[in-house]
Amino acid sequence: MCLAIPAEIVSVNEAADTAIVALGPVRKEISIALIENAKPGEFVLVHVGYALHKVSPDEAARTLAMMREAGLDAEFAEFGEAAR
Amino acid sequence: MCLAIPAEIVSVNEAADTAIVALGPVRKEISIALIENAKPGEFVLVHVGYALHKVSPDEAARTLAMMREAGLDAEFAEFGEAAR
Amino acid sequence: MKFVDEFRDQALAMGLAAAIAREAVPARRYSIMEFCGGHTHAIFRYGVHDLMPENVGFVHGPGCPVCVLPIGRIDNALELAEEHGVILCSYGDMLRVPASKRRSLLKAKAEGADVRMVYSVDDALRIARGNPSREVVFFAIGFETTTPPTAVALRTAKAEGLKNFSVFCNHVLTPAALNHLLTAAGLDVDAFIGPSHVSSVIGSRPYEYFTETFHRPVVIAGFEPLDVMQAALMAIRQLNEGRAEVENQYIRVVTRDGNRKARTIVDEVFERREGFEWRGLGAVPDSALRIRDSYAAFDAEKRFSIVTRSAPDAKSCECAEILRGAKKPVDCKLFGKGCTPDSPVGSCMVSSEGACAAYWTYGRFRQEAA
Amino acid sequence: MKFVDEFRDQALAMGLAAAIAREAVPARRYSIMEFCGGHTHAIFRYGVHDLMPENVGFVHGPGCPVCVLPIGRIDNALELAEEHGVILCSYGDMLRVPASKRRSLLKAKAEGADVRMVYSVDDALRIARGNPSREVVFFAIGFETTTPPTAVALRTAKAEGLKNFSVFCNHVLTPAALNHLLTAAGLDVDAFIGPSHVSSVIGSRPYEYFTETFHRPVVIAGFEPLDVMQAALMAIRQLNEGRAEVENQYIRVVTRDGNRKARTIVDEVFERREGFEWRGLGAVPDSALRIRDSYAAFDAEKRFSIVTRSAPDAKSCECAEILRGAKKPVDCKLFGKGCTPDSPVGSCMVSSEGACAAYWTYGRFRQEAA
Amino acid sequence: MSVIEARFGARDAKLSGAVEMIHGAGGRATAELIRTLFRRHLDNPLLAQGNDQAAFAVEAGRMVMTTDAHVIAPLFFPGGDIGSLAVHGTINDVAMAGARPLYLSAAFVLEEGFPLADLDRIVASMAAASRAAGVPIVTGDTKVVEKGKGDGVFITTTGIGVVPEGVEISGDRARPGDVVLLSGSIGDHGIAVLSKRENLTFETEILSDSAALHTLVAEMVAAVPGIRVLRDPTRGGLGATLNEIAQQSRVGIRLEEAAIPIKPDVSAACELLGLDPLYIANEGKLIAIAPPDKAQLLLAAMRAHPLARDAAIIGEATQDPHAFVQMRTRFGGNRMVDWLAGDPLPRIC
Amino acid sequence: MSVIEARFGARDAKLSGAVEMIHGAGGRATAELIRTLFRRHLDNPLLAQGNDQAAFAVEAGRMVMTTDAHVIAPLFFPGGDIGSLAVHGTINDVAMAGARPLYLSAAFVLEEGFPLADLDRIVASMAAASRAAGVPIVTGDTKVVEKGKGDGVFITTTGIGVVPEGVEISGDRARPGDVVLLSGSIGDHGIAVLSKRENLTFETEILSDSAALHTLVAEMVAAVPGIRVLRDPTRGGLGATLNEIAQQSRVGIRLEEAAIPIKPDVSAACELLGLDPLYIANEGKLIAIAPPDKAQLLLAAMRAHPLARDAAIIGEATQDPHAFVQMRTRFGGNRMVDWLAGDPLPRIC
């Protein structure tokens, strides 16, 4: 029930406060009553038919970069240890 | 819908104004709200779950006798004609 | 079955057949109208035709409660079931009768309306008690035989204070119909076989007016095939003798006064309508009953503000003619073509007491052989 | 799927696994409670265990809305469906949770109650609009994630003047539960992985109180397996460094203040209950929401005069212990014997976010192999 | 004790519950329902294999296949239930080709909420009927539909069998002059079922005639391999079945009402309800049509079997371009026996 | 024009109506429904005989029989309908024994009020599926239940077929070390059906994979007669089907998640609904288990067939007293693939 999934806004129906979002090839109508200024191309976190929050591509990239870094650090360390 | 059938009263439930009737080996509960003094052994005409009227065994016998007589008359007549 | 099997006896039938053959004067035609569909059914189901001489013919009358109900009233029943969402309880044959726009209660049921077939008005009461949150309407049809049970049920409902039960009353009166037939022009009928079960309630007395006024014999007869044959013989004798009396063949059940208790109960609950439309006969004065004001709370017509619109019968359907004895089923060009019991166009093809249905179901071979 | 597949990447997982293995000090044990069932589910479904060193263990927390709802409230829902005959709309897992007397909403449905699974509260609104003659109750459960949609629906219902819609409110609050866990005696947990979606609404700020008061690290983390691993790494680092801060792994969605608009809508519709019973935790002060008086017309508790009786959990079920991190599913003697997802005894075996269900469905082989 | 046994092993636990949607989901609950209820009762090596199909050896020859869905209400009636009916009905349709039934399949559509105890009783009854007949149920299927989308249980059985060499029985083989035989009294099944309908209220001691007729057929075929037509007058009764045959063979049929066996209970119930016994369903009776010179031989073979003690010659096939079924009434007149019109008795089989 | 034609002959007249109780009464209306709708579409000489069973010649050998009830909702879905599904499903269960399907039977339970036009469309679709597969429907049955006692139409199909000499395929024949193959992407059928459920609102272009697999099986069996197990992962999906096989054969199964083909639509819809694609029904896929030395040969044979272009080796059977199905996740961890618990997706087939 705590299922929530990032999806891309395809179009916005301002009158109804709804949007069509795309999750890969699948589309779904959701409510955007809980967020502000939703625009096509933006990503939102969809939960029980509602957008709960926008998803920041920059922060996502930053998170992935940190993960990559942690892995590289570990590799270096191991390499270092092996070299020691 | 104008189906009605003579059945024999088997037992009477005075409180409920109903009776169990027998049609050959089949039994059925009917209303006797429309007739008076129904007694086990008597025959009634059953229609849409109600006894409409009692059936008189004497008159039934008389009717059958008249039918038989009409037939005999015809036979006699034929015989008579043939003999003529 | 006692009082049943005896009246279907083949030996007695042969005797009666011989008597009729002997007494029917060859030179003349005897046209006998059996008023009731019950007689029609017996004639066809047992093959009574095969035991009658050529010159004695049966004409089928309007005595089929399903057949005579006009389309507008079935439309009302549909309205109750579909628009008012009631549980509509009805005797079986009524379900298949075509209403306006090729609709029927059966089709409404198939589409989700809550239409239930009952064997007795008491079943409708039971359904009402078991579904207190639903409106339950009993679609009451029939002559003087089904009327007393409906009256009892209404008294019960009132006594119990049942809040969700009402009756859509379509009870009609036999004598009024007979009167209408006899006063109409061109009725080619020599004598009548009168109702059996109706007469068990109303007695034979109401027919005395007709024999006196219209000078045609009326023989009240049971619904078993021997009853019909004996009644035919009695009618032929009257005609031969130039008499026109009410005779009672069905003495085992019918008396001159009928069932006084039943009549009293009916009078308490119902009163005459000024006029009522009959299929075939049109508007017939004083020919039907309505629920009295003292039972107004149980009158579905009032509770649901029912307005009956006159709706035309199906095109080419000759039910109207058939019901007043002017035509026979085979005279209808739809008979067996567009209209069969599986897919009836008119009401006479629906009820097992309808002339077209009886003719099609039991007697069709006669036509094909001819 | 963007922002999904990247966070399930095997290469990154290996890297994080190596980092954790390197940074987790072999001499010490790291006991990390993932507050949310969403984390629990991810850990088991993706086999995160297999990538963690022996001395880093996950303890499953109470963050499963289905699991924490006490039996008395499910009994109330049954009462609404069965006694009040409403159309009861609920999120899926709730249907199978055992209530008193071995009943469940699913069993009630099988016996004819009108219980419907919905994916969104908007479906319940639609059902209400489509069934104006029926009462429709939305059985609202969940933490701060499902609460804003329920609030929107209540505003919509009020604006539309929907007469037959109401909400049976069981929304609960994460910080109160965390507080309760931390103040209780004997919690053997070194750090917390904090809620992801809840925090998207409430932000990270509410956790600051806990790190300050109880000196245990809280890392807010997404529900993808890499998120959980990265959060574990961040918690290990804090523990190694002797820090106890609120850190945010889920920066792509969570901010310090969360979703202000959503919070405002929630505040308009709901207010705090003084206390609410949680399965496992008992009565927790200020831990749940109720519908404000201005929306009283849409409050099923008022409309149907619901009284909640405290009902005991199933005998021998250790859900209560499990929900506060005191026991693991395998410590329950019913686990996999009397209790399986097909035939659950306790709520933790029902929800896919329940620890017992996750352990049984995805992780059973670990036990058998051991 | 495995988890599975913990849930299903104890008879009481299982029988106290009801069908849930999960029983139809194809998961463990489905598998366990099959194992602990269906396989337990229907126990045979082919079914026990647990495949989605049964495999068996057959010999070369003519084979028949038949299927019937059973939707009877009520599910339990005097003299049987939907389970025994589903077994008998399909065995009979195999037998009506003169064939020896080999195997049956059974597919169940269960309504959510249906008591497992009732299902257990029904499957036990199927097992007993199948064992008594010597025709095993070798494969099956179970689906569950939501409450209100079904009616307790529907059972579709399919049967296969082998036709003995030289036998060629088919509904289109009746010829004018052939004799029509009936194996016993009509209407017993339908009236027994109707007597238990909620909205009908009459009492009778009549039992359904539901029975497997294949051993009777085997003896009939042995005595008169040249039987032209066999058919069980089920739905629609004698009337509909004879009309079917008349149309298929393009012959008329002429019946003698007085020759048709009928029990007093059935007559009386029909009078009461306004029904014609000719249209009431039978589940343990057959109609045979044979050349006139073999009629007495066939009648004797029938009467020698316990399921056809009251067998009778009830009429003959005639030349008739209309393929009418006609009947000389007991009363001495003639009538048609048309197809059933309307449907006063739904869900009789 | 006969009466019958007057009523049913005109296509328009027939298709505008709805199923009525009388269509199930066994009288003229039943006969005409069969003649003008079922027989018209399913047209074949065996069915045309109009008997209550079909008769045909068979050769000596091993035969299989299988049955499936179909209760899918909605009745029409992208890529098929209940009619084609009922044909494919049963052909496939015959084929999963390595057998060549011969004949089908079909039994219908119709709900009063069901549009005849929909029935017509469904039966036409069955006819097309049966013709395309070369497996005729030779006998059938139709029952009608009252409105609210059914759900439009349920169809039970039963199939028989013959097993080629030397082939012995059964769910209990998997051995540790055997290789598990899958003929293509999973979940297409279930997601296509779900996408049309009223209470779910998502859009996808995914089509059901519903297809008859017997020609694929014929080529597989020709290439590797020693295939141990074949099964179509229908209800309960890959997960339930592999658990069934594991239990029957008493082996473990170890899967490689990365090897399992799955379409983006299916992945996305599953994420959206919180479903696991391993448990979503397929209607045109098969699992094969074969000895390791034949795996590549079998894979090549599969990939050469249009219905298994994406065939893949997805795992292997292992020694495991618990008969667990386990999977190495794409992520690098391990999980069990248990039976489906709960039933988020009823009425998928």
Ligand code: SF4
């Ligand atoms: S045959 Fe049909 S259409 Fe003609 S009169 Fe009779 S009921 Fe009317």
Ligand code: SF4
């Ligand atoms: S295994 Fe079942 S009974 Fe035991 S704690 Fe978990 S849910 Fe409760």
Ligand SMILES: [Mg+2]
């Ligand atoms: Mg059959």
Ligand SMILES: [Mg+2]
């Ligand atoms: Mg049959």
Ligand SMILES: [Mg+2]
């Ligand atoms: Mg048959």
Ligand SMILES: [Mg+2]
């Ligand atoms: Mg199956």
Ligand SMILES: [Mg+2]
């Ligand atoms: Mg039901």
Ligand SMILES: [Mg+2]
């Ligand atoms: Mg099968």
Ligand SMILES: [Mg+2]
């Ligand atoms: Mg199958």
Ligand SMILES: [Mg+2]
């Ligand atoms: Mg299969």
Ligand SMILES: [Mg+2]
């Ligand atoms: Mg059949």
Ligand SMILES: [Mg+2]
């Ligand atoms: Mg329905």
